[in-house]
Amino acid sequence: MNKIAASLLNVENSEKSRVTNQLIENGLTWVHYDIMDGIFVPATALSLQDVEKNVSLTEKHFVDIHLMVASPPNYIEKFKHVADLITFHHESESYEVGLEIVKAGSNNAYKQGIAFNPKTNVEQIYDYLPFVDVVLVMSVQPGAGGQKFNEITLEKISKLRKYIDGRGMDVIIEVDGGINNITGPQAFEAGADVLVSGSYLCKEPTKERLNSIKGK
Template identity: 40%
Template structure:
């Protein structure tokens, strides 16, 4: 098992009528990151939130705000999310003409930069970016909606990326998002993931269950 497994609840599964309370609740329950899924209805088939919501949520938690931009074109929105309080900004190679430039733009605002790989995206685009990224996100479902089933082939990608990261000698988070629950979390961890994004599995049962849900995903429920 990888050391220092971090849990990043996706607020896509939170109660949107009480997002500030929900962010405080998962923080108190032991979440390591707050995962924010940003969708534009164009790059992925759903629409979620913008920088103003991130800005409004920022005072509710000191945890790392892990912002995943599923929008295209992505470059015009980097500054807005950076100034709103994102700590990590993750983009897709397909979301702009020059992903290397996009990663440099993220870093120009003092933020950590991530790259996300969809189920249908090969690993080849990641190799030239290893010196620029702080996080690699493997989508284990097709992005756009929460509550989807885990795609088992994602485990092979995690294993390959874990080797690439270890060979690079750099401190890069290996994150997985999609269908993560008490059954799939141990598989993802065994394959090399050290950050688990979990929406439904974190928020089920209401606030009184959040701490137990997070402990279970991390691997030491009780």
């Protein structure tokens, strides 16, 4: 697949729609919206109104909602009308509740995903995979942009790719954090399908930057 998603986390509110439209003009189709509640992660970011505003002011794109929140079901209900994909964190709920959420959401109109933090083992995510469309591998600790890519992520991507393909599953591997012209090609080579790039891409939202993440 080899797609790029833009994270607007570090883009000023007044610039979000301009940057989004510039990236879309240059071939981007996927935008990653980080939702933070100040509880699951220390920071807060992007309200429902922020997302709705950016969607209304920009050309059509795939709306990827990444919930870094302590009570995912409440936020899923709030964002489902605007989302093409909603992903929540394995670490935000007990294992049993997390599985209940993905099982309950498997027939919804939007796609659903499960995310996991750098300290979480890949094997803890396997039971979610039959019920989700996307698995989001965090290559940095969630909650802040501009962090350095954790190289152990490449091994996790490879493990997931082997597990997913070996069982004939149709699950997209998305990677978020520290993605640039060096780490992007490495992540794709390891087996990723979608890479989320924030600071590297949005500071210079050009076709050249998009291509460089793919190693072109």
